[in-house]
Amino acid sequence: MITLTVELAERSYPIYIGADLLVLPELLTRHIQGNQVMIVTNTTVAPLYLAMVEQLLDGYQVDSVILPDGEQYKNLETLNLIFDALLEKGHNRTTTLLALGGGVVGDMCGYAAASYQRGVSFIQLPTTLLSQVDSSVGGKTGVNHRLGKNMIGAFYQPQAVLIDTNTLTTLPARELSAGMAEVIKYGLLEDLAFYRWIQQHIDNLMAGDATLLARAIRTSCECKARVVAQDEREGGIRAILNLGHTFGHAIESHQGYGNWLHGEAVGTGLLMAADLSCRMGAISVAEVDELKALLVKASLPVLPPADMTEADFLSRMSIDKKVLDGRIRLVLLRQIGQAYITSDVDRTQLCQTLAGAALNG
Amino acid sequence: MITLTVELAERSYPIYIGADLLVLPELLTRHIQGNQVMIVTNTTVAPLYLAMVEQLLDGYQVDSVILPDGEQYKNLETLNLIFDALLEKGHNRTTTLLALGGGVVGDMCGYAAASYQRGVSFIQLPTTLLSQVDSSVGGKTGVNHRLGKNMIGAFYQPQAVLIDTNTLTTLPARELSAGMAEVIKYGLLEDLAFYRWIQQHIDNLMAGDATLLARAIRTSCECKARVVAQDEREGGIRAILNLGHTFGHAIESHQGYGNWLHGEAVGTGLLMAADLSCRMGAISVAEVDELKALLVKASLPVLPPADMTEADFLSRMSIDKKVLDGRIRLVLLRQIGQAYITSDVDRTQLCQTLAGAALNG
Numbered sequence: 001m002i003t004l005t006v007e008l009a010e011r012s013y014p015i016y017i018g019a020d021l022l023v024l025p026e027l028l029t030r031h032i033q034g035n036q037v038m039i040v041t042n043t044t045v046a047p048l049y050l051a052m053v054e055q056l057l058d059g060y061q062v063d064s065v066i067l068p069d070g071e072q073y074k075n076l077e078t079l080n081l082i083f084d085a086l087l088e089k090g091h092n093r094t095t096t097l098l099a100l101g102g103g104v105v106g107d108m109c110g111y112a113a114a115s116y117q118r119g120v121s122f123i124q125l126p127t128t129l130l131s132q133v134d135s136s137v138g139g140k141t142g143v144n145h146r147l148g149k150n151m152i153g154a155f156y157q158p159q160a161v162l163i164d165t166n167t168l169t170t171l172p173a174r175e176l177s178a179g180m181a182e183v184i185k186y187g188l189l190e191d192l193a194f195y196r197w198i199q200q201h202i203d204n205l206m207a208g209d210a211t212l213l214a215r216a217i218r219t220s221c222e223c224k225a226r227v228v229a230q231d232e233r234e235g236g237i238r239a240i241l242n243l244g245h246t247f248g249h250a251i252e253s254h255q256g257y258g259n260w261l262h263g264e265a266v267g268t269g270l271l272m273a274a275d276l277s278c279r280m281g282a283i284s285v286a287e288v289d290e291l292k293a294l295l296v297k298a299s300l301p302v303l304p305p306a307d308m309t310e311a312d313f314l315s316r317m318s319i320d321k322k323v324l325d326g327r328i329r330l331v332l333l334r335q336i337g338q339a340y341i342t343s344d345v346d347r348t349q350l351c352q353t354l355a356g357a358a359l360n361g
Numbered sequence: 362m363i364t365l366t367v368e369l370a371e372r373s374y375p376i377y378i379g380a381d382l383l384v385l386p387e388l389l390t391r392h393i394q395g396n397q398v399m400i401v402t403n404t405t406v407a408p409l410y411l412a413m414v415e416q417l418l419d420g421y422q423v424d425s426v427i428l429p430d431g432e433q434y435k436n437l438e439t440l441n442l443i444f445d446a447l448l449e450k451g452h453n454r455t456t457t458l459l460a461l462g463g464g465v466v467g468d469m470c471g472y473a474a475a476s477y478q479r480g481v482s483f484i485q486l487p488t489t490l491l492s493q494v495d496s497s498v499g500g501k502t503g504v505n506h507r508l509g510k511n512m513i514g515a516f517y518q519p520q521a522v523l524i525d526t527n528t529l530t531t532l533p534a535r536e537l538s539a540g541m542a543e544v545i546k547y548g549l550l551e552d553l554a555f556y557r558w559i560q561q562h563i564d565n566l567m568a569g570d571a572t573l574l575a576r577a578i579r580t581s582c583e584c585k586a587r588v589v590a591q592d593e594r595e596g597g598i599r600a601i602l603n604l605g606h607t608f609g610h611a612i613e614s615h616q617g618y619g620n621w622l623h624g625e626a627v628g629t630g631l632l633m634a635a636d637l638s639c640r641m642g643a644i645s646v647a648e649v650d651e652l653k654a655l656l657v658k659a660s661l662p663v664l665p666p667a668d669m670t671e672a673d674f675l676s677r678m679s680i681d682k683k684v685l686d687g688r689i690r691l692v693l694l695r696q697i698g699q700a701y702i703t704s705d706v707d708r709t710q711l712c713q714t715l716a717g718a719a720l721n722g
Contacts (some may be wrong), residue, residue: 076437080506087508090679115476118503118514119594142479145441147448153479154515233480318451 002214004221006137007229011157015137015221017214021164022049022125025056031123031159032060034094039064040082040109041100045127048170053100053125063089067105072258074104074144076152082112096121096159102128102175103135103262107153110141114156124158127167129179129213130263133186133220136161138228138241144257149249155233163221165214173299176206178263180298181244183216185270186223188291189243192337194219199290202297236341243331243339244269247304250316254308260301267300276353277333280346287336303356310354363575365582367498368590372518376498376582378575382525383410383486386417392484392520393421395455400425401443401470402461406488409531414461414486424450428466433619435465435505437513443473457482457520463489463536464496464623468514471502475517485519488528490540490574491624494547494581497522499589499602505618510610516594524582526575534660537567539624541659542605544577546631547584549652550604553698555580560651563658597702604692604700605630608665611677615669621662628661637714638694641707648697664717671715 001018021027037060041050046066054062065085067078086095099109099122106124113122124136142153168176180202187195198205198216205212224241231238248269252260271292278288295302304313317328327343328350334340362379382388398421402411407427415423426446428439447456460470460483467485474483485497503514529537541563548556559566559577566573585602592599609630613621635649656663665674678689688704689711695701 083506083513115513118516145444152444152476155479
């Protein structure tokens with residue numbers, strides 16, 4: 001087992017990464033203060049892991065709430081199911097919420113913890129690659145609004161993140177691909193050596209090689225923890241982690257949440273960010289093609305939806321959180337392995353990217 | 362104009378108290394960073410003050426959302442109306458929300474600000490006595506759940522609190538009484554001299570004497586600011602401000618939100634807390650009677666609802682946030698002008714208070 005730390009002064013917390021972690025009661029219970037636990041999970045994950053987690057919690061009042069599975073349920077209505085369960089079971093301020101599932105479960109459980117009685121503890125038990133490498137770390141929690149993704153939420157840190165890599169054995173291939181998009185993102189944005197390593201091992205990673213996946217998770221979490229420690233509330237540098245996400249969020253909300261997986265939209269978004277960076281002269285066409293090939297090997301989509309127009313993109317992107325005083329801010333590549341944040345985007349070049357000419361060409 | 366400060370390090374903010382403050386643009390605009398403003402108000406307050414506030418904001422993008430008036434609308438559904446307005450009007454992370462109204466508007470606007478895009482700025486413009494002396498200061502924000510009051514929310518501080526005492530000239534008598542319950546609370550809990558002053562001036566306060574009301578607001582805000590500065594997130598001493606509230610919340614939720622005003626329930630709750638303190642030997646029957654007389658002069662109810670049983674109280678109180686690991690914690694009086702927090706409550710004496718024998722006798 002590897003232990004990383006997210007350094008945030010009094011809000012610091014550990015990330016445990018390893019196989020067979022969900023059979024070690026003490027690893028979990030050391031982070032539980034009171035005697036009440038509410039496990040928040042979904043209809044897909046509950047049959048696989050709920051009983052296993054409950055077994056770790058002998059002697060506690062353990063309740064659970066099983067949400068419908070999918071990004072389309074990440075909203076205030078579903079969030080309220082968590083509050084219903086907490087209040088019906090009499091959970092008080094000392095309760096601890098456990099987020100057992102992927103990114104949607106983690107984001108909703110975290111926001112419920114931030115909001116219940118104005119804040120209770122929670123622990124992340126991510127069971128998908130995407131949540132293990134990205135969403136479970138860093139304290140971004142929230143739900144979607146019909147007019148924009150993650151528009152309602154809080155920065156709220158967990159007590160701990162416990163990543164049992166065994167859970168990847170039950171992960172559907174499509175979900176593995178979605179998570180790989182975020183892994184590739186870390187390489188692209190700040191670590192050329194890691195990017196090359198992913199290129200080298202992509203076939204075995206996608207085949208589920210446990211050792212390689214553990215290393216990918218570790219390196220991704222190290223990057224995430226480092227950036228979050230510098231800028232917890234995204235006043236500046238943290239926005240770099242949104243590489244590909246402004247394009248991706250536009251795709252997700254245009255398609256209707258749950259049709260494209262978040263990671264799939266990010267994959268296409270990464271390629272669009274690279275395409276625009278190329279048009280602006282920062283990276284070569286060959287490098288864009290190389291990224292495209294990597295995404296294809298990860299079974300990720302490399303084209304935005306065929307029915308999505310330039311105008312669709314612009315309208316969705318202008319409502320994205322990364323818009324400051326009316327100007328679209330984007331994360332682009334100065335080179336492979338080095339991203340930067342800019343509001344200085346040429347509208348013509350952006351529209352060329354959105355039109356998808358190069359992508360479709 | 363008087364300026365107080367809530368001392369919370371980088372989250373410190375001013376409270377301005379005075380007449381004719383809502384005609385001074387600079388007092389408001391100095392606390393607005395971006396160029397977008399969303400005024401959150403309700404159907405009662407909008408006809409009175411919305412145009413006046415809009416006039417202060419020349420040069421900004423000013424939008425408004427008018428909520429239905431009443432505690433029964435303080436829920437996630439109404440909260441979502443604020444998010445709808447923000448997104449439909451394209452408000453970004455630099456927007457500032459203005460809470461123009463009473464406690465319900467302030468609590469919901471504050472929670473919307475805490476949650477929109479994971480946190481934007483807001484300013485409190487309280488227009489009721491209750492919100493001026495209590496709810497606009499200290500950063501408690503949130504909404505109710507059908508199973509408990511303020512169960513969903515955040516600690517989130519405003520940029521400033523701007524109390525224009527002129528707004529009290531349009532306040533209905535019942536709302537003035539409700540606010541007076543919180544004023545009386547501050548005297549009872551830590552300031553005997555203030556309590557005596559209220560007793561002395563209660564008739565003129567209730568008649569709307571502007572000078573006396575301004576002094577009551579100032580002294581109340583000073584107390585609130587002092588306590589909040591010591592314990593922003595209610596880890597300890599801040600709970601003292603809940604004197605009367607555990608009983609009061611039980612009454613409010615039993616009656617259905619909006620039937621009793623919050624301040625009315627707090628008034629009765631104060632008397633119940635005094636009654637229990639008397640049974641426990643801390644204060645005299647004469648002192649309880651004196652408080653009862655003061656509440657009557659403030660036109661506040663002094664009896665819990667006739668149909669509310671001991672069991673109703675116990676079940677509602679056990680779900681109150683102030684319950685820690687199954688034990689009811691209460692704020693009681695050691696003497697008039699000195700409250701304390703305790704879990705050491707004799708169940709028999711509590712039940713005698715709940716049965717309301719002394720109150721009804």
